[in-house]
Amino acid sequence: MLNNGDNHLKDDQSLCPIKVVTGFPCPSCGITKSIVSFYEGNIAESIAYHILGPVVVFFCLFTIVLLAVEIKTRKDYFNQYLYHRKTAYGLAIFLGVYHAIRLFLFVQQHSFQEILKESIWK
16 A cells, blocks of 8 residues: 555545545645655655645654754753644644635536545545
8 A cells, every 4th residue: 555556546535534525635635645755755745735745744853853962962852843823823823824725626626516526525
């Protein structure tokens, strides 16, 4: 399953409960496909699936390094750098705007029948 040799990521139905019920993608739809494409070296495809996919990979690597430094130095950096109200609000606003744009483009590119086909209401 981890080997995407048969390109099953493009063809398989999403397991997102919101997309299955409504036919519309949720704000995080495409993150897994984006991360897999990023690992395969397809940066453009990764960003096409979800713009935050590569960011998630770098965030995870940054967090691992930061927590290792915390263990080594016995100082608390994680809370200092990653728990900011402004960061959370900024990310929430960015994700909301990005999702609104994705939904607008999704509706523009798909007919009503195609949207229903992606849901349980076929």
